[in-house]
Amino acid sequence: MVTKKRYKVRKFAIILALLSLVLPAISSSAEGVPSNSHPHIPEPMVFDLVRPLGAPKGELEANTLLQYDFAHERTEANPExxxxxxxxxxxxxxxxxxxxxxxxxxxxxxxxxxxxxxxYPQSSQFIHGWQYSGEYFPDQNQYQNNALYLFGYRFNKRWSTLNMMGLRHTDLGSKGRFEGLFNSSLFYTLSPRLTMGLEINWEYKPNRPDRILILPQMHLKFTKHTMLQFGAGMQRVHNRNFAHLAARLVFTF
Known part of the structure; x- marks a missing residue:
């Protein structure tokens, strides 16, 4: 058990170290991106942002994420x-x-x-920020907190990536545990209306099986204010693999 725990901690540390090596390698050779603006980087579908990083004041969005969880045989909805x-x-x-x-x-x-x-730094390719979320579960009378560092990089007019890493505290009480959160998404923009993506979510849970979601996805922009995202992939829960379906309908104002 100790060996397995050390292996999981080592695995998590290696990924964080690799991410830290990416940041100094950022250059200024991106194509098709105005030098005086934030880079436009798509949002992951499941681990959603609070609007894109660098979004201007006054933007309003309503969206709903729908997922079918084959691991627990249930439908989940997240209007926001x-x-x-x-x-x-x-x-x-x-x-x-x-x-x-x-x-x-x-x-x-x-x-x-x-x-x-x-x-800081001002860049047409790199952008970063932070996110905090607090969640209350009435059935369990529990409070959950997430704190994340976010960073995105646009390689050129087609390829971009957005990444998140941080911690979750599962409850404010004495039984609360700390978990590691990691999300990495790679996007390929085919046209202004169509983007392909691959999203990987990893929840590192000490002394318990990790939870991993791998979700290829497609983003279709119908109008200036309407978008549909959908995908199908695989989720690993309790050391077993399950299919996973998700879709998000987005309205901006």
Whole structure:
């Protein structure tokens, strides 16, 4: 058990070290990106941002994530509203909904998130920031907190990546545990209306099986204010693999 725990800690440390090596390697050779603006980088579908990093003040978005979890044979819905109250800073309200309750569909949690963008360094390729989210689960009377560092890089007019890493505290009480959170997404922009992506979510859980989601996805922009994201992939839960389906409908104002 000790050896397995050390192996998981070592694996997590190696990934964080590799990410730290990427940052100094950022250059200024991106194509097709204005030198005086933040880079445009798509958002992951499942691990959503509070609006893109660097978003201007006054943007408003309403969206809903729908997932079918084959591991637990349930449908999950996450309606949310996002607003940028200042340039590069946003707030999000989310109501995760679960249909596994004996009383039918019910609100599983109440969630609020804050996100900010760092202004240094100024770059047309690299952008970074932070995100905090607090979540209350009424059935368990528990509070969960996530703190993340976010960074994105646009290689050229087609390829870009967005990454997140941080910690989760599962409860404010004495039984609360710390878990590692990691998300890495790679995007290829085929046209202004079509983007292909690969999203990887990893929840590192000491002394328990990790949870990993690998989700290829497609983003279709129908109009200036409407987008559909959908994908199908694999989720590893309790050392078993399950199929996973997800879709997100987005409206911006």
């Amino acid at each position: 509203v996002e607003y940028t109250f200042a340039d590069g800073y946003g707030i999000e309200f989310e109501l995760p909904i679960d249909n596994t309750s004996e009383e039918g569909t019910s609100i599983a949690a109440y969630k609020i998130s804050l996100q900010g963008t760092f202004n």
